[in-house]
Amino acid sequence: MPTTLFGPKFSQDANAFVPSAIRALAPLINDPGVISFAAGVPNPETFPAGALLESCQRVLSGMPSRVLQYDVTAGFGPLREKVAERSQKKGIPTDAGGTLLTTGSQQALDLAARVLLDPGDVVLVEVPTYVGALVTIAARRAVPKGIRRNEDGIDIAHLEETVATLREAGRNVKALYTIPNFQNPSGLSMTGEAKEALAAAAERLDLAVFEDDPYGELSFDSSARGDFSPLAARIPHRTVYAGSFSKTLSAGLRVGWLHAPSDFVRKAELAKQASDLCSSTFNAAVLEDYLAHNDYDAHLLRLREFYRDRKEILMAAIRESFPPGTWFSDPAGGLFAWGRLPEGLDSRVLLSKAVAEARVAYVPGEPFIVEGEGRPFLRLTFAKEPPGKLVEGARRLGEFFRTELG
């Protein structure tokens, strides 16, 4: 393409766009010759390709004119009904009308940002938090502020204090973004008590809550410490809840959804109309058909076993191989574990050396941390590599860090 004159015409938003800090590491962490703990994606072997093909056959034979045509902006009605039914079982007071299908839960986040955020508005985020949320917040020129979290949940005192300070300074603190279950990157989940306390604080502080729950179906053990019922079941009137099939049935179909109160849904629908008219009718119909003809809950049980087994293998290997002073979360679900290296090790600085020498890739903690020190932290996924490579990778990486520690 020729040289261009677009530069001076870019919008203020465009001049504030930030690329994902993880994508900047892509040349390093996507080296195909290494054992990768760096991938941020589910294992595609777990997707039911055969059953999805059967669904493609049924919907393309049964109603080709419908599934190949545009749909209403809210998305394919029968899938909205099925999604809403499942969410009702989790205690969310919703129905098909309170549900909007989206291109993955990332679009739910973007629609919420368009509906709620003006430049300069503050969004409270956990430390650490999902990098994709920071990208979307930045694209609205809104400002993320970090709130400390511990193994149980968000530090409510720090939340109250931060909001008070910001509001005294005249800032418009509108919303809180949280992943309560099996968080990306930390793997941590909130306890039921922590969720109650957060819900109460959101009430007191009059915060809108964006509850991002892409991993909610991936609990390893329902008796584990987390309480996987959503905030949207506790404070539905101020919560936008986002779910997704990306981690359970297919990321490549790009089907997610949001539930929210009706005034929010109406605005989000207008934002989506402006964004892309509607998501794929076909993909929504394929997933609706899949849910009608398959035992999704049985599939989820197999999926949880798959990831739990790999998680246990990785965590055992880490305990065996990493240097003393290492701390790791013990995820009760999801795809990720979060670690803190012993004093003196800098995960960002060491990454290229780890790839070059140990032939292992991970994601350093820094991109996930809005305020505070990211250098001791790292995110590992147990989703990508088979068991043997999880063990071998942990062994090599542990040895590498031990050597670095001297």
Next chain:
Amino acid sequence: MPTTLFGPKFSQDANAFVPSAIRALAPLINDPGVISFAAGVPNPETFPAGALLESCQRVLSGMPSRVLQYDVTAGFGPLREKVAERSQKKGIPTDAGGTLLTTGSQQALDLAARVLLDPGDVVLVEVPTYVGALVTIAARRAVPKGIRRNEDGIDIAHLEETVATLREAGRNVKALYTIPNFQNPSGLSMTGEAKEALAAAAERLDLAVFEDDPYGELSFDSSARGDFSPLAARIPHRTVYAGSFSKTLSAGLRVGWLHAPSDFVRKAELAKQASDLCSSTFNAAVLEDYLAHNDYDAHLLRLREFYRDRKEILMAAIRESFPPGTWFSDPAGGLFAWGRLPEGLDSRVLLSKAVAEARVAYVPGEPFIVEGEGRPFLRLTFAKEPPGKLVEGARRLGEFFRTELG
């Protein structure tokens, strides 16, 4: 859902969102008992459901882990290559790197709006223009200004004068939005000379051009008056070109694309990352496989015949049935014809009566017209109804207007 406190938190953009003025007419124009000239969509019978199913089978059997997984934000590389090759043949100097796959061409428009428009910026649009563009422009709180067009193309004198006046008044006039081929709603196409003149004017006036070309493949006769080569072939350095498979292979797969200079593509990619990470890998792979295993150009020839036949039937019936003093465009492609009723008939006011009495629906001209008088105009599509109903509908509607005229 319970009552909610979201209202006071809506963003300034959200408070400026406008619903599509056509959607407001939905209860009237979607009456299933009427003959409909109102639909704004392609005929789904023309979509190759069988061949698309074969492609689903091939990609889900051949590379399930790839097509069910996330993709890079720019979209499935092999489809970008094929799309770019086709565009090169139209004279657009692009390649896979200058191509971004989008969720329909509507998303291309939205990404361009995010990359280019600040609140208050002016976008020049044709009178009449596509309603979905007005929705997207409004969602950025930018301001559309109408430029007259005639049967050949845009009125360049009016364009120059409008830009000069607005700029003298301190307005930031950044871009021009145009559908040069078989426009929605007018069915009109620009001549080659009109495109040359527009390209030269865009240069002189330093305007970014958004060239929306969803109907470009649907020319009824390549020897017709239009020159279907794109503006992007003439002024690529200031043009964002958007194309789509929605009118030719499937609207429900939601696969479109944009071509643009590299600095714009980089910004649009960041906007898309924030919007939805990536569009469906699966859908892009299915279309790429379709293009690899089928004769798309032969399919397009059949499609052109299908729509040309219906267009001719409708236009002949209109000539026969409508009252004297009616004017209609004679579309050289696309899905729509645009008419002006004789003095004294108001298309908006008469719609509900036409539906109730003549049992025929159309879209009144007003929603498409930014400035000026919409009342005499109406849009008819020949895409939806079979030939017999096109004739019967035109007969009834013509009779209805004759009666109204008294």
